[in-house]
Amino acid sequence: xxxxxxxxxxxxxxxxxxxxxxxxxxxxxxxxxxxxxxxxxxxxxxxxxxxxxxxxxxxxxxxxxxxxxxxxxxxxxxxxxxxxxxxxxxxxxxxxxxxxxxxxxxxxxxxxxxxxxxxxxxxxxxxxxxxxxxxxxxxxxxxxxxxxxxxxxxxxxxxxxxxxxxxxxxxxxxxxxxxxxxxxxxxxxxxxxxxxxxxxxxxxxxxxxxxxxxxxxxxxxxxxxxxxxxxxxxxxxxxxxxxxxxxxxxxxxxxxxxxxxxxxxxxxxxxx
Numbered sequence: 023x024x025x026x027x028x029x030x031x032x033x034x035x036x037x038x039x040x041x042x043x044x045x046x047x048x049x050x051x052x053x054x055x056x057x058x059x060x061x062x063x064x065x066x067x068x069x070x071x072x073x074x075x076x077x078x079x080x081x082x083x084x085x086x087x088x089x090x091x092x093x094x095x096x097x098x099x100x101x102x103x104x105x106x107x108x109x110x111x112x113x114x115x116x117x118x119x120x121x122x123x124x125x126x127x128x129x130x131x132x133x134x135x136x137x138x139x140x141x142x143x144x145x146x147x148x149x150x151x152x153x154x155x156x157x158x159x160x161x162x163x164x165x166x167x168x169x170x171x172x173x174x175x176x177x178x179x180x181x182x183x184x185x186x187x188x189x190x191x192x193x194x195x196x197x198x199x200x201x202x203x204x205x206x207x208x209x210x211x212x213x214x215x216x217x218x219x220x221x222x223x224x225x226x227x228x229x230x231x232x233x234x235x236x237x238x239x240x241x242x243x244x245x246x247x248x249x250x251x252x253x254x255x256x257x258x259x260x261x262x263x264x265x266x267x268x269x270x271x272x273x274x275x276x277x278x279x280x281x282x283x284x285x286x287x288x289x290x291x292x293x294x
Contacts, residue, residue, distance in 0.1 A: 056100050063094065064113070065090075076098070
């Protein structure tokens with residue numbers, strides 16, 4: 023696994039959608055016992071090995087694969103019996119409320135959480151490693167890869183099937199209609215299911231992501247790509263993506279990217 027300690031705090035983010043990771047590290051054979059308070063919010067993914075996690079007078083057995091949570095100003099003692107394999111994500115103190123609201127970070131009640139599917143987490147780690155090895159590093163892409171790893175730690179065999187042609191169909195239809203209204207009742211009926219079933223199956227493959235959020239993500243990715251990779255006018259990009267009104271396209275882009283399409287192009291376009 024080609025991940026060394028990476029410090030991303032100095033990197034400016036374009037978007038304020040996900041918590042910004044501060045540091046990432048991988049310890050293939052950690053032997054150190056930690057006895058300290060942190061100033062940050064941390065996820066420690068224990069991928070192999072076992073040990074102990076002690077909070078005050080309460081001791082938790084640590085058996086890989088699992089996730090340990092650490093939070094600011096709480097004295098903690100933890101470490102392997104001999105050695106363990108660990109990948110950690112460090113988030114700044116000010117992200118604590120955001121992490122709690124995401125329902126992934128409740129360390130007081132569940133400081134040690136079992137990982138149902140280690141393979142899903144390792145796949146996510148491989149994607150993170152690819153992002154960290156890119157030149158230059160895209161910090162927003164790294165934040166996304168870290169969050170995918172957190173989400174992968176909740177995956178189960180039932181919630182993460184290998185393939186589903188119907189989900190592929192849904193994704194294509196949403197990707198091909200980024201501008202107009204989507205009739206989800208009609209979409210479900212065309213696939214021979216109720217809207218409730220459609221939503222349930224979608225949630226199995228995209229936990230925590232609604233249809234509208236998926237479309238917004240696709241819209242932002244495609245519009246950013248066209249702004250950077252083409253010389254098309256903004257009205258031409260808008261038309262190519264199905265928007266008859268350039269100003270509606272621009273308003274939507276600004277709401278998601280927090281800058282206008284022209285500003286985005288000027289800021290991130292590489293001369294060629």
